[in-house]
Amino acid sequence: MEISVIGCGYVGLVTGLGFAELGNSVIFVDSDEFKLKLINALKPPIYEPGLEELMRRNGGRFYATNDYQEAISNSEISFICVGTPSKEDGSIDLSHVKASARQIGESLRNKDGYHVVVVKSTVLPGTTENVVRQIIEEMSGKKAFIDFGLAVNPEFLREGNAVEDFFNPDRIVIGIRDEKTREILEELYSPFNCPKLITDIKTAEMIKYANNAFLATKISFANEIGNICKKLGIDVYEVFKGVGLDHRINPAFFRAGIGFGGSCLPKDVRALIAKAGELGEEPKILKAVIEVNERQPLRMIELLKKHMSSLEGKTIGILGLAFKPDTDDVRESRAIPIVEKLLEEKAKVIAYDPKAIDNFSKIFPHIEYAKSGQEVVDRSDALLIVTEWKEFGELNYRGKIVVDGRRIDKAREALVYEGVCW
Ligand SMILES: NC(=O)c1ccc[n+]([C@@H]2O[C@H](COP(=O)([O-])OP(=O)(O)OC[C@H]3O[C@@H](n4cnc5c(N)ncnc54)[C@H](O)[C@@H]3O)[C@@H](O)[C@H]2O)c1
Numbered sequence: 001m002e003i004s005v006i007g008c009g010y011v012g013l014v015t016g017l018g019f020a021e022l023g024n025s026v027i028f029v030d031s032d033e034f035k036l037k038l039i040n041a042l043k044p045p046i047y048e049p050g051l052e053e054l055m056r057r058n059g060g061r062f063y064a065t066n067d068y069q070e071a072i073s074n075s076e077i078s079f080i081c082v083g084t085p086s087k088e089d090g091s092i093d094l095s096h097v098k099a100s101a102r103q104i105g106e107s108l109r110n111k112d113g114y115h116v117v118v119v120k121s122t123v124l125p126g127t128t129e130n131v132v133r134q135i136i137e138e139m140s141g142k143k144a145f146i147d148f149g150l151a152v153n154p155e156f157l158r159e160g161n162a163v164e165d166f167f168n169p170d171r172i173v174i175g176i177r178d179e180k181t182r183e184i185l186e187e188l189y190s191p192f193n194c195p196k197l198i199t200d201i202k203t204a205e206m207i208k209y210a211n212n213a214f215l216a217t218k219i220s221f222a223n224e225i226g227n228i229c230k231k232l233g234i235d236v237y238e239v240f241k242g243v244g245l246d247h248r249i250n251p252a253f254f255r256a257g258i259g260f261g262g263s264c265l266p267k268d269v270r271a272l273i274a275k276a277g278e279l280g281e282e283p284k285i286l287k288a289v290i291e292v293n294e295r296q297p298l299r300m301i302e303l304l305k306k307h308m309s310s311l312e313g314k315t316i317g318i319l320g321l322a323f324k325p326d327t328d329d330v331r332e333s334r335a336i337p338i339v340e341k342l343l344e345e346k347a348k349v350i351a352y353d354p355k356a357i358d359n360f361s362k363i364f365p366h367i368e369y370a371k372s373g374q375e376v377v378d379r380s381d382a383l384l385i386v387t388e389w390k391e392f393g394e395l396n397y398r399g400k401i402v403v404d405g406r407r408i409d410k411a412r413e414a415l416v417y418e419g420v421c422w
Helices: 010-021 033-042 050-057 068-073 095-109 128-140 163-166 179-188 203-234 236-244 265-278 283-293 298-307 335-344 358-363 373-379 388-392 411-412
Strands: 001-006 025-029 062-065 077-082 115-119 148-151 170-175 196-199 315-319 347-353 383-386 401-404 416-419
Touching: 001 010, 001 068, 010 025, 010 050, 010 062, 010 077, 010 163, 025 068, 050 163, 068 095, 068 128, 068 265, 077 095, 077 179, 095 115, 095 128, 115 128, 128 148, 128 203, 128 315, 148 179, 148 203, 148 383, 170 179, 196 203, 203 236, 203 265, 203 283, 236 298, 265 283, 283 298, 298 335, 298 383, 298 401, 298 416, 315 335, 315 373, 347 358, 347 373, 411 416
Parallel strands: 001 025, 001 077, 025 062, 077 115, 115 148, 170 196, 315 347, 315 383, 383 401, 401 416
Antiparallel strands: 148 170
């Protein structure tokens, strides 16, 4: 099939290249010229395991352009994969979704034949039918579900594992209203054997939010239990091994630590809180999930102060800047509030991450960045382990003060070792 993908970030790029690998032709559209150049040169603009190989293998099946008309005219399905960040007040910023809907609408005005627009960006229930539909209809002069198709297909991939997740999803959720759109998307997804859930459009939108809200809740719950365990001298990892064996619960997402970051969980939970407020609901659990998550990274500094009365002038090493291992993404990384707090305490910060230094240095250009994890260990008075990169399990921590936010067992050899909630 012929597909266009609007927005070439973590979701758009992986989705488009995944469909190319399955034999489809893909046109990528982005407003960022630099990204387009990299994609056309078969160079991934982001780090994601397996992405570069996927690009090289499928070089003849895709290209990138900034020309919406060209992309829409030469495809039958368009996936909207642009970002939906948080505004200052936590509510969702739909400006990119609206801009892409406008340009898709304009292009559809000049195209004959049935074209399906699929919203893959995470958007609140009602957005596709009330906002995206209205814009496309207005700009194209056509009617949704009659002249063009409209659907929601939320994305559940995990950064760091995104390529693997594309080909082996737990399930595929498709929100539709008309049969023609359903048939086209069922054909596109026919190579996948996982459960496929077909719902109405706003239910599909809500599934994504409920999913992320539950994952975030599980993490904050694990961290809260972990904080209590720490005071009681109990290993929370042993506790959750026992809890996770309950088939009603499941062991995933119980790794207690310093909380969740990234471009999805924090912003999606905040957007749902804002939406609930608009509806006159008070989402107490969701608010507590965010509150626990915001406090958790700062516990590392409190633990550090147990062993160093003042941080002023001390060199504090940060191991890990990405919000999780195997990605270069630093959006809402727990390293951000930690470094802010250390600088406020007048500590000298030296940091290392295998992939995320470039992105992190755009936020903190004035801290020092080391060439390796061992350099950070060797040059620091004390260390904070912030991201669980595998290579941090091979460093020599002997003689050091370590506060571990991610359970790197090798670090227990340190002179002083504090797990954040174990
Ligand atoms: N990153 C994830 O792990 C993940 C997982 C599931 C769902 N999502 C959701 O998917 C969406 C995309 O997330 P992402 O992390 O890939 O975002 P991203 O910021 O990495 O990429 C968005 C891309 O869209 C481009 N863009 C913005 N406006 C545009 C426009 N008008 N026309 C063309 N291109 C435009 C940007 O230049 C950028 O390349 C978000 O709604 C997010 O919540 C993300």
